[in-house]
Amino acid sequence: MSALQQKRAWILGRGLHADAYAAALAQLPDVTLTARDLGDAPASAPLEVAPDFAIVCDTRVRIERCLRLLTAGCDLLIESPMAANPADADALAALAEAAGRTLVSGSALGFAPVWRSIAAQIATGAIGALHELEWRIARKPESPPRGFSVMDLLPALQTFERLAGPLDAVRLEWPTAAAPGTLRLEARHASGTRSCVLPAC
Numbered sequence: 001m002s003a004l005q006q007k008r009a010w011i012l013g014r015g016l017h018a019d020a021y022a023a024a025l026a027q028l029p030d031v032t033l034t035a036r037d038l039g040d041a042p043a044s045a046p047l048e049v050a051p052d053f054a055i056v057c058d059t060r061v062r063i064e065r066c067l068r069l070l071t072a073g074c075d076l077l078i079e080s081p082m083a084a085n086p087a088d089a090d091a092l093a094a095l096a097e098a099a100g101r102t103l104v105s106g107s108a109l110g111f112a113p114v115w116r117s118i119a120a121q122i123a124t125g126a127i128g129a130l131h132e133l134e135w136r137i138a139r140k141p142e143s144p145p146r147g148f149s150v151m152d153l154l155p156a157l158q159t160f161e162r163l164a165g166p167l168d169a170v171r172l173e174w175p176t177a178a179a180p181g182t183l184r185l186e187a188r189h190a191s192g193t194r195s196c197v198l199p200a201c
Contacts, residue, residue: 008051010035010074012065013058017079017108021055050074053102063088070095075102080154107155119163133160133195153185156197164193 009025011018014037025031034051050072057079066076070092082105083089096103109115121127135156153172161167166189173184185197 005030007031007053008034008049010051010054010069011037012054012056013037013079015058017057018055020108020112021057053077055079063092066092067095070099070101070103073099073101076104078103078105080105080107107158109155109159115159115162122163130164130191130193132193133163135159135195135197153197156185156195157187160187160189160193160195164189164195165191 007030009031011021011025011033018037022033022036025033034049050069051074053075054069055077056066063083066078069076076092076096078092083092092103095101118127122130157167157170167187168190169188171186185195187195189195
């Protein structure tokens with residue numbers, strides 16, 4: 001049996017998601033993690049040896065670095081949101097297609113052990129039927145006030161689908177001048193389960 005061809009990986013950013021990816025990559029015999037936490041480095045920093053793929057899990061990582069990695073022949077997994085605006089997202093997608101590279105964006109949250117355990121218990125009926133789910137967008141006490149973004153809702157919807165099945169319909173009540181702090185999203189699943197996202201804590 002021939003030896004596995006080693007692939008070089010980078011993780012750009014820090015935090016719980018970066019730690020989780022690092023732990024997962026450590027279990028793959030054909031992957032070597034060669035760089036971590038490049039979020040503070042200049043986007044123009046030289047790419048001495050480009051990795052085979054990189055995982056971007058920090059919004060501090062600028063699009064310029066992602067574009068340079070794609071140009072260098074690197075595949076990218078970018079944690080949601082993929083970009084700060086539609087123009088940047090289009091630029092990433094266009095370059096990936098032109099370079100023949102894989103570009104994936106998504107959230108790893110639904111694959112966390114706790115959610116996988118809950119999903120398994122729902123599937124086997126161990127905790128009974130699932131009727132309603134609730135998601136609250138938490139903020140650290142020291143964090144400055146900020147508005148809501150549709151991107152805040154995507155991890156919730158993705159997690160709801162993994163637990164309750166495909167979405168049939170979604171209704172969003174967006175903040176207004178009369179109720180600036182009100183954000184409520186309701187989703188209906190094929191299983192009859194109702195999901196909701198409430199304002200930030």
